[in-house]
Structure formats: structure tokens, C-alpha cells
Amino acid sequence: MSIQVTYYGMLAEITGQANEVWNADKSLTVGEFRELILVKYPALRDKKFKVAVDQKIAQDYVFIDHASEIALLPPFAGG
């Protein structure tokens, strides 16, 4: 399964890129994906972020099997 992952704001600075393709060898929940991200980028551990699956904020139990797009979103600052 390959997933298009996009990092926004300060998260893109920490990961060093705006987006990348992830290859996962099994289906994942958002929570499992979050754990993998933190292993790959330990500097994200002390950052707050939400995970959007196909443009919707997703809770940790959601499966991302057929997602076309995952985004990591730091705290919002609009207004």
C-alpha cells in the first residue's frame, strides 16, 4: 500500500520535506501510522499535530486502507 503524505507548517521543517510517499506492507490505522511517523521523525514527539485522511481530521482508530491523501497538520493559526 502506498500513501501520499503531506507535512504542513512547522512539521515540514522538522521532516525536511513537504511530502513523500509511504509504503506500508499492511493496512494501518491512523494510530499505527502516527507511531511509524514518530519512529521515523523522533523530533515530532514533542509537537502537537492532527492527522487528516482525505481532507478530514481522523481519530486514531480510523483505517487508512483506501486513502489517497494523508496530511499532518500542526496547530491552526487562522484569523
Add this chain to the structure above:
Amino acid sequence: MEKVHKPKKVFVQGPISPDFVSKSIASHQSKTDIGAHAIFLGQIRADQKPDGTVTGIEYSAYEDMAENAFHEIREAAFAKYELSCLHIYHSLGIVPTGEISLFVFVSSPHRRAAFEASEYIVEEIKANVPIFGKELVGEGNYVWKENK
């Protein structure tokens, strides 16, 4: 029948000018069912940070998701309040201190709905729209902003 509101373009590049705001007001003079407008303008504050004074905010967004979130906020506001018209504009890119980054323009037959809807919409934008901001400080430094 429920009115269908098409998604509208919200983002503008750079600050929102007072001239644009005044033209928006003028363009509603022909809509004579309106009895009250409420306008909210978000302005960039020159906060003091450890590295100096904020000179502006550089906004970015997850634009597709943000446009959808703005559309949902509009639909919810129309469902919740008696509104004639609703416009939302938000800046992307750099907005210097003292300039406008958010323009919410709510029109209703009566004042109460206009006041309440404008507050509701601004709070929803701050909490639920994926917009990110760098507060630019001094010479080339910045701090990532986080809504309270």
C-alpha cells in the same frame, strides 16, 4: 426549498485592503431585505516576542481542505441563523502588522442574527480551518503561531 450555496473562493494573496472592504459594503446596497451587517476584521498585532517585535504573519494553508472547511462553516451558519448573505476572505502569504488578514461579512434582516453569526463564524475559522502562520520577528526570525 433550501438555497444551495456554491463554494466560494476565500483565500486572497497578501493583506485585505480597506478599499476592498468598502467596495464589498457598497455592493450590498441593492439588497434591500438586509437590515444589518456585521463585519469582523482580523488585524495583525505587533506582539513582543523574546527575539523582538512581530512585523507580520506569513500564512499558508492546506488549501483544498481549508476551502472545504470554509464551505462547511458557511453552510452551518446559514442553517443556524437567519442570514441574507455571507462572505469570508482570508489572506495567504505575508500580511504586515496593522493590516487585515481576515474579513467576515455577515448580512441579515436583523441585528441579532448578524452579531451572533459573525462571532460563530470567526470562532469556527480559528478552531477548524487548516491555516498555519509564521509570526515574523525582527530580522529574519520567526515563531509558529498557534490559536488559543
